[in-house]
Amino acid sequence: MLPRISRALADWISAGARGIGQIEIQHDGGGFVLCHFDDIARKDLEIFRSPNDAAELAKFDDEGNYRPLKTAPNLRRGWRLELPDLEALQEALDFFYPGRLAVLAAWEANRLTTAPLRQTLHRQSGMYRVAAKISDEQIDTVVGQFCRSRGGNPGCLRTILWSRDATGARPSQHLPLEKFIAPIDQTGRGETRIPLLCQEACNLLVAEAREVVAEARETTSRAE
Template sequence: MIATSHILTQLTNRLQSGPFSIGQISVTPASDGRVELRHQDDGGRPGGELESFTDPCAARGIAQYDAEGEYRPLKGSPNLKAGWRLDLAGPEEVRIALDIFYPAALAVWAADCGGRLRVVPLSQTLERQTGMYRYARTISPEGARELTRRQCLTGCSRRPIWSELPVHEMGTSGDALPLLCPEACSFFVAEARLVAKAEFEAKATAAPGPAA
């Protein structure tokens, strides 16, 4: 049997309590039950100046490329393009759109609200890697912290609650729905492998060679 949709219930309740933001998006419920999504940078612009959509799946076309036309594989990247608005029929359509803009964000948020979210430490994520990514586990603690600052704190809107860095204030302004990251993603693991390799090569270069 399917359980009652906790995710949709949580989202409906949040919409009933007024406007909120998620990542770079402003979500504004209207009195007639419709909900508008737009980029937060377009906050003060008249709706007529923005490209309007009523299909929540239009989010896919918006989220796929940045303003320069570059592919955005990491949807948490803080480079969502502006200039659009989604005029949606209600919570179901809002969920579809937000699942595209920030995949799994609502599900993770609902799990957190329900006390079901499992935070996975970085060491555990790296330890289970195999194949070419096995090497990522050799990254130094400082290398991992620096990578987290660069890749996660600067390069992603999600809050890496798996990190030992003080990230618990990120994205917690009054009307923000948190974008929680409970586990280092494959983008991080791939970068960790490169950092670990660079660290190894730097050590090999610094170490004195065998005597001739």
């Protein structure tokens, strides 16, 4: 029997999922062909054949900037990755969107635990401890910009499963309701796509919260 995570991927593929995040997945005999979903019609794509190539393809955006958040909607274009089987597909997707298939499999098995943002922030120590001092209003703004599926800064294609705090409140009113409903895909293409789930605020958002608190303090101290 397939391992749980492979099985979750196989089920989505056989259910007709067109892709995951910004990646289009096409069947090619027993194998798969991957490309950026905006490159489907292109014939001039550079061809790659190893799942390991996905690590480099995912590393930089079209401008050559490093992509610390792999679920940001800035995957580079111009490539075609040909993979022989499901195992290679899973390996490649684990480079493109690290950890997301495992989280999806856990969610489907009803084993995924989520953490409210304030719980994540209160757990921090060292330089990130101060992030816990962020206000609800600041969270509303930061999450609204940072996690926005399209047009955010940097933006993120994950579906948010965590609340702001123990009350269960949505972390941002600036984001549409579907941003918080799994398994809705966040690319806005209206297709069946494998969802990228977010069970807990990432370290990048925690760092952003810290920045917001630090900047607000600086502004206050300047005003005084």
